[in-house]
Amino acid sequence: MDETTRTVLQRVVRKVPATRLREVLRTWGRVPARQLDLLDFSTSKFVLFEDVRSLCEVNSNRLTLKHVCELEMIYFIGNPAQGVWRACHLTEPDDDVMTVELRQFKEQFKARLTELISNVSVKIKKHDDEAVWIRIAWGDHFHRPNQLKPTYVVHHLQTPYVFVYNLSTKHKPLLYQALVLATRHGSMKDSHLSGKSLTSIRDFLMRSYQQAFPTKYARPLQEKNTAPTNPNIEKEHAEQEEKRLQLACEAFGEGNVPRLETATYKLETRYRGSGNETLNNREEPFRALIKFSSANLLVSLNHCVSAGMAETPVTPLLSSITQKGKNYFVITDKGSGNSSQSMVQKK
Amino acid sequence: MESPVTRLPTRRRTKSYGRSCFEASSRFAYTSGQLTILRIPTTREAPRARNIAERVDPEQVTLLIKNEWKLSYVTPLYRFRHTHLKKYSKHLSAFIAAEKQQGTAVEVGLETGYRVTFSTVLGIAETDEDAETVFIQIQSKPMFAATGDALKVVWSGWLTCVNGSPEYLHSLLPDFVSLPLFCSSGPENITVVVKSWFEKMFDCRFGSLGLDSTSLQWLCALWTGCHPDNNIRYLRLLWTLPTQPPLDVSYTVNPQDAWELWNSVRQEDSVDGTVGIDEVKHFMAGLESHFFRHFKIYLSSGTLRKVSTALGSAQQDGKVKILCSDYLATVLTLLTECAILKMPI
Numbered sequence: 001m002d003e004t005t006r007t008v009l010q011r012v013v014r015k016v017p018a019t020r021l022r023e024v025l026r027t028w029g030r031v032p033a034r035q036l037d038l039l040d041f042s043t044s045k046f047v048l049f050e051d052v053r054s055l056c057e058v059n060s061n062r063l064t065l066k067h068v069c070e071l072e073m074i075y076f077i078g079n080p081a082q083g084v085w086r087a088c089h090l091t092e093p094d095d096d097v098m099t100v101e102l103r104q105f106k107e108q109f110k111a112r113l114t115e116l117i118s119n120v121s122v123k124i125k126k127h128d129d130e131a132v133w134i135r136i137a138w139g140d141h142f143h144r145p146n147q148l149k150p151t152y153v154v155h156h157l158q159t160p161y162v163f164v165y166n167l168s169t170k171h172k173p174l175l176y177q178a179l180v181l182a183t184r185h186g187s188m189k190d191s192h193l194s195g196k197s198l199t200s201i202r203d204f205l206m207r208s209y210q211q212a213f214p215t216k217y218a219r220p221l222q223e224k225n226t227a228p229t230n231p232n233i234e235k236e237h238a239e240q241e242e243k244r245l246q247l248a249c250e251a252f253g254e255g256n257v258p259r260l261e262t263a264t265y266k267l268e269t270r271y272r273g274s275g276n277e278t279l280n281n282r283e284e285p286f287r288a289l290i291k292f293s294s295a296n297l298l299v300s301l302n303h304c305v306s307a308g309m310a311e312t313p314v315t316p317l318l319s320s321i322t323q324k325g326k327n328y329f330v331i332t333d334k335g336s337g338n339s340s341q342s343m344v345q346k347k
Numbered sequence: 348m349e350s351p352v353t354r355l356p357t358r359r360r361t362k363s364y365g366r367s368c369f370e371a372s373s374r375f376a377y378t379s380g381q382l383t384i385l386r387i388p389t390t391r392e393a394p395r396a397r398n399i400a401e402r403v404d405p406e407q408v409t410l411l412i413k414n415e416w417k418l419s420y421v422t423p424l425y426r427f428r429h430t431h432l433k434k435y436s437k438h439l440s441a442f443i444a445a446e447k448q449q450g451t452a453v454e455v456g457l458e459t460g461y462r463v464t465f466s467t468v469l470g471i472a473e474t475d476e477d478a479e480t481v482f483i484q485i486q487s488k489p490m491f492a493a494t495g496d497a498l499k500v501v502w503s504g505w506l507t508c509v510n511g512s513p514e515y516l517h518s519l520l521p522d523f524v525s526l527p528l529f530c531s532s533g534p535e536n537i538t539v540v541v542k543s544w545f546e547k548m549f550d551c552r553f554g555s556l557g558l559d560s561t562s563l564q565w566l567c568a569l570w571t572g573c574h575p576d577n578n579i580r581y582l583r584l585l586w587t588l589p590t591q592p593p594l595d596v597s598y599t600v601n602p603q604d605a606w607e608l609w610n611s612v613r614q615e616d617s618v619d620g621t622v623g624i625d626e627v628k629h630f631m632a633g634l635e636s637h638f639f640r641h642f643k644i645y646l647s648s649g650t651l652r653k654v655s656t657a658l659g660s661a662q663q664d665g666k667v668k669i670l671c672s673d674y675l676a677t678v679l680t681l682l683t684e685c686a687i688l689k690m691p692i
Contacts, residue, residue: 265641271608272640273633278611286608286637287601292594300594304644309588311643318642331641 001053001063008068008147009056013049016075018042024078028071030063031055065147069123073135076152077127080198083165087193087201087325090160090179092186098158100183102126105157108182109134116174121145131156138171151175154198155183161205162188163198192328200258205325209257212249247312248305251319257298263327265290265317270333285333298322387561387688389624394569394677396576402470408672410482410503411468416530417538418556418665420686421506423523424549429479432465435548439463442544443485443537462486462498473509473676476516478524480507485537502533504541509679515687527686528679529553530667556689557665560651561624562681566661567654568627569677574606577673580657584634588649596646598638602656608633 001009016024018041025036031052039051056063076082106124113120119139126132134153137145152165153175162179176188195201203209271279271286279286294300301318304310321327399408440463468480482505486498506526508516519525531538542553558566571582582605588594600608612629613622635646653662658671659678669678 267641269641271604271637273608273636276608276611276633279608279633282607286604288604288637289597289599290638290642291597291599293597294590294594295592297594300588300590300592303590304588304594307590309590309645309648311645315641315643 001057002065004144004147005063005065005068006053008065008072009053010049011148012068012072012075013052014045018045018048020075020078021048024071024075025052027074028067030067030071031059035059065121066123069121069135069137069147069150070125072150073123073125073133076135077125077133080152080154080165081196084194084196085198085201086164086167087191087205088162088164088176088188089191090162090183090185090188093160094184094186097184100157102132102157105132105182109178112178112181113174116177117171119143119145121147136171136175138168153179155179157183159206160185161202163202165198192326194262194327195258195260197259200260204258204260204322207325209253210255211322212246212254214246214250241306244308244312245306247314248302251305251314252298252302252322254302257296257302259295260297260321260327261293261295263292263297263318263321264329266328266330268330268332297327388684390621391565391569391681392677393620393622394573394674395620396573396673397676399470399672399675403468404470407466407468407482408675410484411505411675412669412672414503414532415666415668416532418558418667418682418686419529419531419542419553420527420556420689421529421545421553422551422690423519423525423527424545424551426522427524427526427549429467429481432467432481436463436465438548439465439483439541439544443540446540446543460488461501462488468505468507471507471509471675471679473680474511474513476513477508477511478526480505481526483541485533485541502531502537502541504529504531504533504538507679507683509676509683511683512687527690528556528683529686552691554689554691555665556682556686558661558663558667558685560663562685563651563654563661563663564627564631565624565681566659566678568609568622568630569681570654570656570658570674571602571605571609571630572622573658573674574602574609577658577671578602579605581655583653583655584651585653586646586649587652588644588646594649595652596644596649598634600634605634 013021022036022039022041025031026033035055039048039055041048043051109124110122113122113136117138118141121137121139123135124132125135132155134155136151136153137147137149138151139145149166151167151171153167154163154165155161164175167175180186180188191205193201193205195204267288267290268285270284271282273279292301298321301321305312305314317329317331320329440461443461443463462485464484464486466482466484468482471480472478483503484500485502487501488498507528507530508526509528511525511527516525529542531541545551546553567582567584570579573579579602581602582600584598584600586596586598588596609630612626612633614626638644638646650663653660655661655668658674659667659669661667667678667682669675
């Protein structure tokens with residue numbers, strides 16, 4: 001076992017919680033299950049690593065980097081919520097875009113990427129749910145690929161969606177170009193959507209969550225047994241509450257919505273405060289950056305509107321999160337320079 | 348707009364220390380009762396950049412601006428003498444050692460003992476009434492240290508009073524020294540031991556000091572006002588709205604734009620070096636209404652939790668970081684005042 005293989009194996013053993021390590025090793029299949037059962041997973045990670053290493057060496061006489069990377073991928077595919085995932089969008093599909101199949105994609109992608117950069121190691125694995133997982137370790141002319149900081153890419157074949165984890169700006173154009181060519185598209189761009197949970201941002205983009213749609217008729221009020229103290233006031237309050245809830249659900253979904261953590265707005269609009277002549281007459285924008293964050297942003301915003309902490313109707317700026325499937329926006333005034341008060345979102 | 352400050356009840360200073368937890372030999376008599384009213388100021392001096400290094404030892408200044416400090420208030424210290432600092436150093440080290448033996452203090456690594464140093468930071472005090480600032484540093488002696496090894500600083504803290512209310516300071520009985528603001532940085536268990544030593548030695552009481560939204564707004568405005576002299580780089584405000592789960596809203600404003608907004612709310616007649624609470628409230632309302640026009644969310648339904656610029660940051664739970672020593676006096680004046688107001692008098 002060479003030095004890099006050893007280090008990557010050590011990393012994986014350290015990273016995976018002891019309770020899950022047995023399962024991950026079993027799925028990997030390089031060590032017989034019988035021997036795994038004899039391992040003591042309650043010892044320190046240092047001892048555990050030595051045990052796993054010696055087991056690997058006994059069983060497969062040439063354990064290579066490839067095998068260890070596969071182990072890392074197995075764990076990562078099972079637990080993708082470890083950092084920030086960014087969504088990207090493939091655009092301008094070719095006519096034969098639907099004919100792309102896995103083997104062809106694999107070959108094409110690897111070939112294209114190695115044409116662009118000499119020292120790179122790519123590993124592709126197909127997951128049960130039709131997603132293709134790609135692990136890329138980057139190097140350059142003078143350095144071997146850095147196996148400790150790999151980039152992960154998840155792509156569902158025949159869809160325009162790509163999810164990227166841990167990609168530096170330096171490698172971005174290379175990856176984009178290789179993906180565009182391998183999937184037969186014209187270009188690829190950032191969707192301005194990011195989050196910690198891969199499944200959430202995927203469901204969010206594909207809109208697979210419960211949505212509410214505007215209706216002409218309010219939903220029937222629940223029948224109440226208790227006699228209201230003042231029926232008219234109660235009715236009015238209930239109606240307003242119902243309306244706020246309906247609007248909140250239309251804007252942010254209801255029930256079990258995908259988990260997003262942040263939404264960022266870069267405001268480059270003119271000052272809009274009240275009663276400040278000096279700034280209202282100023283031509284230049286009032287530059288500010290607003291960041292909303294929560295453990296579950298859509299639920300928080302929904303609550304914010306339905307509880308009356310925000311005015312209804314919901315501003316297009318906030319409802320754009322679900323409507324456009326983005327959580328990063330740049331906001332400017334329509335036609336900069338004129339006195340129009342409406343805002344536009346830059347593409 | 349009526350400022351909420353004027354509606355706050357004034358605080359009365361009567362003899363009500365009420366420390367029954369101390370034995371009958373408590374040296375506390377009663378305060379003279381001269382002070383009856385302590386008001387929250389509605390105007391403040393505009394911050395002026397001053398090179399503090401001219402008055403204070405620069406090495407000591409770096410100690411003060413390096414850390415994030417947790418704030419507490421302290422009631423006046425009985426028979427505290429700036430001339431006895433050496434004695435206090437020895438006392439406190441012995442006290443910590445004793446506490447550690449009893450098992451109250453949790454061990455930090457493999458130390459055999461602590462070395463405590465009390466020192467005076469001359470030049471922080473602004474008026475003759477202000478007592479000089481006292482800085483305390485606790486270093487640990489590792490068990491297997493070679494003679495040349497540097498000691499590791501494990502805890503530091505300081506007591507200060509800057510521009511303390513003269514009415515309040517005059518009303519103190521002789522033998523009392525008021526250093527109302529206590530800042531600490533280090534493990535909580537050591538802070539607890541240091542506080543209990545002070546309480547036993549000087550018959551005083553500590554209490555946690557949070558910063559209400561008015562204090563945070565003051566700091567926000569005062570720091571923004573410094574921009575022409577000292578680039579604030581950004582003005583960042585953090586609100587938390589009480590939704591389920593809580594929604595954090597961080598609002599970062601371009602420094603130049605923030606300053607122009609501040610400049611536009613400054614009133615003509617108050618440019619002579621003072622800042623009024625009305626101006627501060629207008630400034631905040633200006634920021635909030637720009638936000639509202641975009642997002643239709645009422646920031647006032649939440650709480651202002653943190654204010655930060657490149658000059659420093661302050662949090663609602665009483666954590667403060669001073670990153671630029673030029674405005675040390677301004678910030679400490681405000682914090683001293685918060686400490687005096689928070690005290691049970």
